[in-house]
Amino acid sequence: MFGFSKTTANESWENFEREALSHSEDLFRVAMWMVRDVEEAQDLTQETLVQALKSFHRYEIGTNCKAWMMTIMSHLNSKRRMKLGRLQLVEDTEERIAETIAFEPSIPQSITDEDVLSALKKVPQQFSQVVVLADVEEFAYKEISQILDVPIGTVMSRLHRGRKLLRVELANYARNYGFGRDKKEVAQ
Amino acid sequence: MNCKDFREIADSYLSDELIVETNHEIFQHLENCANCRQELAFRREVREGLRISLKTSPEFQMNPAFATRLKANLKDEALKQSSWFNWKILTPAFASLLVIFVLTFAFLYQPNQTSFAADLSKKAINRHEDCGLKHLKEWEEQIGKLPSEKIAFVKPLQNEDTQILEAHDCKLDGKIFTHYVLRRNGKIVSVLKTESNNVSQTNLKTEDSIVCERQKGLQISRFMIGEELVFVVSNMSEAENLSLARTLSDSVKS
Numbered sequence: 001m002f003g004f005s006k007t008t009a010n011e012s013w014e015n016f017e018r019e020a021l022s023h024s025e026d027l028f029r030v031a032m033w034m035v036r037d038v039e040e041a042q043d044l045t046q047e048t049l050v051q052a053l054k055s056f057h058r059y060e061i062g063t064n065c066k067a068w069m070m071t072i073m074s075h076l077n078s079k080r081r082m083k084l085g086r087l088q089l090v091e092d093t094e095e096r097i098a099e100t101i102a103f104e105p106s107i108p109q110s111i112t113d114e115d116v117l118s119a120l121k122k123v124p125q126q127f128s129q130v131v132v133l134a135d136v137e138e139f140a141y142k143e144i145s146q147i148l149d150v151p152i153g154t155v156m157s158r159l160h161r162g163r164k165l166l167r168v169e170l171a172n173y174a175r176n177y178g179f180g181r182d183k184k185e186v187a188q
Numbered sequence: 189m190n191c192k193d194f195r196e197i198a199d200s201y202l203s204d205e206l207i208v209e210t211n212h213e214i215f216q217h218l219e220n221c222a223n224c225r226q227e228l229a230f231r232r233e234v235r236e237g238l239r240i241s242l243k244t245s246p247e248f249q250m251n252p253a254f255a256t257r258l259k260a261n262l263k264d265e266a267l268k269q270s271s272w273f274n275w276k277i278l279t280p281a282f283a284s285l286l287v288i289f290v291l292t293f294a295f296l297y298q299p300n301q302t303s304f305a306a307d308l309s310k311k312a313i314n315r316h317e318d319c320g321l322k323h324l325k326e327w328e329e330q331i332g333k334l335p336s337e338k339i340a341f342v343k344p345l346q347n348e349d350t351q352i353l354e355a356h357d358c359k360l361d362g363k364i365f366t367h368y369v370l371r372r373n374g375k376i377v378s379v380l381k382t383e384s385n386n387v388s389q390t391n392l393k394t395e396d397s398i399v400c401e402r403q404k405g406l407q408i409s410r411f412m413i414g415e416e417l418v419f420v421v422s423n424m425s426e427a428e429n430l431s432l433a434r435t436l437s438d439s440v441k442s
Contacts, residue, residue, distance in 0.1 A: 025249070
């Protein structure tokens with residue numbers, strides 16, 4: 001009996017290592033984006049993987065393990081935020097931001113990848129998170145909808161606004177550093 | 189398509205989410221609009237830049253020491269789970285199997301209730317013959333003299349056809365019976381009542397059932413009243429004996 005169990009445990013661990021642990025870098029990257037603190041991101045990544053390990057019997061091998069674990073992580077992060085009292089009223093912020101980005105941003109030039117990252121950090125989290133999941137982690141709308149537990153329409157709208165806000169931030173950045181066109185020019 | 193339209197759907201175009209016709213309109217517009225070509229190139233660069241910067245920025249990379257520790261912790265957790273699996277899942281499974289085995293054993297080896305009832309029927313016949321019939325003369329002398337509380341159980345049977353001759357307790361092989369001797373249309377009837385010893389219902393299907401059997405030329409009808417078994421024994425026909433038993437059973441229960 002014990003020999004059988006050990007073999008099963010080893011096989012199970014190998015499956016987990018291959019299917020889930022191989023995405024730990026991606027999990028950490030998104031965790032960092034969610035919590036913006038190395039230690040918290042490490043805790044969240046570990047907590048997510050432990051939870052995934054415990055529930056691994058429910059995971060269907062061959063399906064999108066990365067999306068499955070991102071969903072776990074998003075739920076865990078929501079719980080942590082609730083505990084820490086960091087929940088935000090997203091809808092109000094969305095409405096307010098939507099009003100501020102009615103213009104088309106300028107087209108800055110000579111902007112580096114680091115500049116893009118710095119600009120994204122200035123975009124409110126509920127929008128930047130969707131941009132990261134779509135444009136960096138390359139999840140489909142449906143997967144993002146499941147990960148964040150929001151309707152697909154909300155994902156699409158946040159992504160649209162998030163990308164627009166990123167361009168606005170890049171335009172501001174370009175203007176501050178003396179290249180690209182002023183956003184007022186473009187708005188006209 | 190104008191520039192404003194293009195800007196609205198440029199991201200969807202980059203993500204390859206548009207239908208062929210819309211893509212075609214975009215190609216046409218881009219051919220004639222340098223600004224939108226530049227805009228599209230910029231958006232593509234932003235997206236690519238974002239992907240690369242996030243994936244390569246040291247800030248978003250996992251510390252190798254943490255990665256090693258994480259893997260070790262997870263492996264420990266996996267092994268812990270495997271032992272948890274052995275004892276927390278298999279033990280209840282074995283316990284359930286054991287319970288099923290014990291219940292099956294108990295069911296298969298329970299005392300034969302039919303033989304228990306048949307054994308009591310034999311004792312009832314014995315009491316009827318040895319106690320009821322042999323002392324008939326003595327019982328006939330006391331017709332009408334028995335205290336009513338002593339014969340309360342069979343009193344409902346008393347009428348012009350049926351007289352109550354005797355009521356006493358008698359014992360056979362340690363089994364105590366309350367024995368009533370009656371005469372019905374000239375035939376002697378014994379009504380015997382004894383504890384069922386918690387053996388449920390013997391072979392009675394329900395409490396309302398009356399089982400009839402015939403042994404040694406005598407007719408027996410037996411039924412349960414609470415925890416007691418009642419036997420009506422006589423040399424009457426099965427129908428007559430059963431009718432008497434039914435009258436008694438109904439009167440006691442009502």
